[in-house]
Amino acid sequence: MSYRMILAALAVVHIVWGGGFIVLKVVQEHLALEHILLGRVILASLLYLLLWKRIPSPCYRKGDWKVLLLLALCEPFLLFTFETLGLRYTSASQGGMIVACVPLTVALGAFAVYREKIGRRCLAGIVCAVCGVVVVSALATAGDQAPAPLLGNFFIFCAVLASTCYALSVKHLCARYHYMYLAGVQVFGATVLFVPGALMQPLPPAHVLFSPQVAGSLLYLGLGITFLVYFVINYALTRIKAAVVIQFANLIPVSTLVFAYIFLGERLSPTQYAGVGLVLAGVLLAGASGSGELNTGKTQGEAHAQKACAAEGAAGD
Structure with missing residues (x-):
């Protein structure tokens, strides 16, 4: 796939x-939280099984199982749980804005865990975005779409932290x-974790489950997001620089605001729009400018890891 096609695919999946x-x-108006969560992953699990x-x-x-378990626990299990729970209490517009901070929290996490340097530009962007989230959340008022916006925004921020841990x-x-x-591994693990809660609910x-609105929503969430979005993003990360991929997260809050305005009639105050x-x-x-070159070969880390695997396999023979 060409560089431009990868960029186009990234734009589509982030929208x-x-x-x-x-x-x-x-x-959420038709299904229990537990059924929504299971529906988001079970379809993707069937595809990955095939x-x-x-x-x-x-x-x-040795010891990788701990990180793999953490991977499945954080995303999609905790991410989907906090995200779905948060949208019970806050508006889609505000939720989308908070999720836009994921690239920034990942930069902070990479600095704390892997000692990756944060440039002045990135640091300034983090401060700017945090201030914006504070403005959007602090001025939120209760309404039909956001009965408890502060609580909902808190849950969405917990989803951001889960996504950061996943990254x-x-x-x-x-x-x-x-x-x-x-x-x-992510979707299989999440399916196992979501099944008990779903079985506890009637x-x-x-006629509700197979109605066009509910069935279409579950297909959108399960195939459109859990499978297609992660498939394209993970593939793109193997072909182009991560800094380029991260830039497309900017489309999430923009598309959310547009869709929420059109389909839900959500409105923010002028000050919130400033936020x-x-x-x-x-x-x-905070986003770094990326190169237009494809990563056609293996990275140094991948090459080193594969050599190490080969050596371990030879030692075990």
Whole structure:
């Protein structure tokens, strides 16, 4: 796939991701939280189950199971739980804005865990975006779409932290594990974790579950986001620089605001829109400019890891 095609695919899936907040608001009127969460992952799990034999085997190292468990726990289990719970109490517009801070929290986490340097530009962007989120949340008022916005925004921020932990876990594993293998572990693990809660809730009537609105929403969330979005993003991370991929997160809050305005009639105050501007400016400021070159070869980390795996395999023969 060419560089331009990868960029186009990233733009499409991030717009789809932003629309997911509106779909969640709609489907929550018909299904219990536990059923929504299971529905988001079970369809993707079936697809990965069909593809599993085609996915390259990993180079497992002692203790990796802990990081793999953390991976599945953080995203999508905790991410989807906090995200869905948060949208019960806050508007899709505000939720989308807070999620836009994920690249910034990842930068801070990478500095804390891996000692990756944060430039002045990135630091200024982080401060700017945090100020914007504070403005949007602090001035939020209760309404039909946001009965308890401060509580909802807190849950959404917890989802951001879960996503950050996921990104740091992937960074630790990606040199030795294929991106589809990691994605499969995520959805399989989340399915197992979501099943008990779903079984404790009474099943909705068949006419509700298979209604066009509910069935379409679950297909959108399960196939459109849980499968397609992660598939494209993980693939892009193997082909182009991560700094370029991260830039497309800017489309999430923008598309969420547009869709929420059109389909839900959500409105923010002028001051909150100013806060939205601060968030977008902060994310843009923090983002590094990327190269237009494809990563056609293996990274040094991947090459080193594969050599180490080969050596371990030879030693075990």
